[in-house]
Amino acid sequence: METIKEFFHFLFHLNDELGPFIQEHGSMIYLVFFLVIFVETGLVIMPFLPGDSLLFVAGTFAARGDGGLNIYYLIGLLFIAAILGDNLNYFVGRFFGQRVTKWKLFGRILVKPEWIEKTKGYFDKYGVRTIIIARFIPIVRTITPFVAGVGEMRYRTFLPYDILGGFLWISLLSLAGYFFGQTEFVQKHYEAVILGIIFISVLPMAIEVARNFFGKKKA
Numbered sequence: 001m002e003t004i005k006e007f008f009h010f011l012f013h014l015n016d017e018l019g020p021f022i023q024e025h026g027s028m029i030y031l032v033f034f035l036v037i038f039v040e041t042g043l044v045i046m047p048f049l050p051g052d053s054l055l056f057v058a059g060t061f062a063a064r065g066d067g068g069l070n071i072y073y074l075i076g077l078l079f080i081a082a083i084l085g086d087n088l089n090y091f092v093g094r095f096f097g098q099r100v101t102k103w104k105l106f107g108r109i110l111v112k113p114e115w116i117e118k119t120k121g122y123f124d125k126y127g128v129r130t131i132i133i134a135r136f137i138p139i140v141r142t143i144t145p146f147v148a149g150v151g152e153m154r155y156r157t158f159l160p161y162d163i164l165g166g167f168l169w170i171s172l173l174s175l176a177g178y179f180f181g182q183t184e185f186v187q188k189h190y191e192a193v194i195l196g197i198i199f200i201s202v203l204p205m206a207i208e209v210a211r212n213f214f215g216k217k218k219a
Contacts, residue, residue, distance in 0.1 A: 041085030047142035059177025093149020132165035
């Protein structure tokens, strides 16, 4: 349990923890990043990992040019992790379907049915473009490939959108950190910037939830 706490402390305090970790463990950081992105996108029960902020912080450290991280290796490796993760999630959805919503851990449902319903709503509204859009929305990006699998979307339809979405998500956020993470303003307000990234990521989902909530009250 203590190890799990330390792991999540590391993930949510990357700006403070990443430098010492790179100095101590070197290239192992690539494996850590790969696993975080793979797990967030590949395990439907793990939608809460901080993928957006991780990509931005990783890009920031790559820009420092101290030999710790290489932006090209970073983008390439994490792109592979994102695609492999989504594909795993897709085939889990094809195989297990709605049964996943009945899985429990310590008496708590691991995949909330409302997450799936919300993602289905995005599919109804945006069609297969949801696969690209969802990459930039926490929780939804984890549930989307699973729902695509549950709905038996044709794999040759799913895969091209998934590749494009994965490339845009990994490259845009990593490069944002690479080009802007070292600016004086960002360095002085790093925590606020990371919170801002998280806020912008969840804003579309929050607006949709609020719209549905107030729409039901009016009805």
